[in-house]
Amino acid sequence: MKTPSSILILTAAYGEGHLQVSEALRESLVRQGYGVRILDLFREAHPRLNALARYLYKRSPLFSSLGFDYYGWTYRITQHMDERHPGVRWLNGLGRRTLLQAVKADRPAAVVCTFPFGGVGAALRRAGLYVPVFTVITDYHLHNRWLQTQADRYYAATAELAAELKERGVDRGRIVVSGIPVRETFRAGLRRAADSESGGANSAIDGTDSAIDGGDCAMDGGDSAIGSADSAGFAPASGRKPPGTILYLSGTHATIADTLRSVKLLLRLPGIRIDVVCGRNDKLRRELERDFKREARVTVHGFVETMPELMRRASCIVTKAGGITLTEAVQAGTPLLIYKPQPGQELENARYFLAQGAARIAYNAAELTDQAARLLERSEIRERMARRYRELNGGDAAAMIADDMDRRLRPLAARHLEPDFADSYRREERMAYDG
Template sequence: MVRYNNSHQPKVLILYASYGEGHLQAAKAIRDALEEQGNHRTVMVDLMAESHPWLNEMTKRVYMKSYTHIPHLYGWVYGVTRPMKHNSLFGGFLHSFGRDKIRKLLQKEQPDAVIHTFPSFALPALHRRRLKKKVPPQTSIPAYTVITDFDLHRRWVHPGIDRYFVATDDLKQELGTLGIRPERVTVSGIPLGRGFCCPNPTTELYAKYGLQPDKPVVLLMPGAQGVMPDCDELCALLLERHRDVQIALVCGRNSLLQAAIASRFMQHEAAERLHLFGYVEQIYELMALATCLVSKPGGVTIAEAISAGLPLFLYRPVPGQEKRNARYLQDKGAARIASDPEELADAIIKLVNDPQQLQHSKLAVQLLQTEDAAAGTIAHHILQECGWNTKFGQRYS
């Protein structure tokens, strides 16, 4: 990796939030991509956590409880606020959080660019407030937004954003209908972590995870916190109805789920075909070995599956962005939505037994792939627009 004189590099401020894993993962991926392109002046800030720590913890708990225990309420709120404009009463209220913290960050860090991986736009809101009061902004700082879903909630749209990075051409077109000019939108894909790649499924890789190369592998990822229901029932159905299928169940940080599954299947006659894992850092390796993926439709997980070319099964998506993500993928032929374990198990078995259907599903997924790595594309665009020559490691003259 080439290193350059830090004093001449643009400073990039990345604002994220810790509501779920995706926003933080996207922020880290962009930071790593900036470093890989020679820039080492990136500052990451959880804006809500640092500006309103008590409120941040309370709203995170409410978010997780509503998301897992009363999903229809969560979905209703999402649907009601989806057409919300930035200058509506509620929209302005949401974008006001962190405004004082932003002022202090601008004074302390003096960034050349600000990237948002969560739709909390205190900086653009601050600039527009200054303009309304006819107070000239101290600096003109370009603001970027990386949309981490396949559905567009209007909270992501703000006139103070200079450029949007989106997952698909469909999102770009939808932004166009809202008045965002095409040259302000880049179809990059959702940024993935450093090292995410699609390795060849070698014999050594199968051995590393204890899997057999001549049998189909169903990769089951219930989420980083292991919140997808009915994992045990689905595993039992798959093992009983297909004598060759292997299951790789990634429990994430949910040690209770991992222990419960291990206990239930300890004496199962097909227990050797069920492989349990905790948090897997190099998840792309398991994806390279998998025949299909069963998961919840979070934006980053979907992006990883698309990058790996994996057909998707999306189980009981929560109303809101999850369900809209799922419907988008299903409409494209890249995913199948299931609402109960019987339906899901039957659909998986049908896919692994039908080479033609499997190939068709893989082709549908490949059509959603972007040509370049999303994080690298985003980093390159932003550094260039800051006047930084990524090839020679210096500012343009």
């Protein structure tokens, strides 16, 4: 048998975050010599149901503002729901046939989940496909669905998340505190921006050396949230220049009325300039361009490739609380104002950052303006946040995860294990993960 050399990444396009993590992992795994296939499992298996789910996900902020918080309700209801519950069993069955077909066709060395697909490990084992499953948790809060992937190894964003995994019954040897992967293009943009600010003297982040050294450390992360404080690499954003530039990330799901109201209130602050990024929300971009076409202090962007530079030059970032955006802001070192976090993982992410002293939260436009004024006027708040970002920044999580996966997979691949050798595989698997 040919030595396995491919990885199957399972993801879903509910927001950009899961896709970005998948791409970051793909880049690092390719550098390790693996072929990588990224599979949007729900879209492939159930295109109509997936389209409906994506529509409901995109519209959830609007319905939540009207009092119909179906996304938050669903998140809370399923938070501690047992796998034997009929609803969970139905969810876990979605995409199972497509998953098994993909694994049989690709014969991957491993399956990686960047979205919480329940029952992946169990489905593979029941089909006699003894393929290692790795789960990369893309939030700062543990939802039950991540546990239900039944992975051989979990990569956690923080030491607190790793401790919760252990409390929920996951053996500590199967947990690694890794941080959340971000794309190499983003990290390269931060390096360019930092070098430009320092005249080329900033060494910035050197990817693979900055994270946890050695996958065998598992959950031994000390008190820091992601890696060590020495691995941050970039100077904090605060202190580079006088405050005055706000980066407003309105995103795909933002409403036009709320964005207009928020930006207009922020413009009342003295000496303020605002970069508004609308992402792929073209309707919002056109409306803002029309409303602010005579306002020199506002620059409206659509989807941008220069996010690292925009983050670095900003005095603070107004954003939702997606795990990837928060991680990118931490790596940029720019103070965070989380605006109207949606019930569900966003709200839990926001609460974690607030508890860590790494962000402020605002629930309406007036509160956002007050919080922004306080943050921009008080350098000690920005400096305190910058210190937390240095502690939270674990460096190149994608490279560390790829290294750890490779160390676990190579002993199995070297023995040329066939999927039919179930008992042999399980023995070798235990040796690899326990060693």
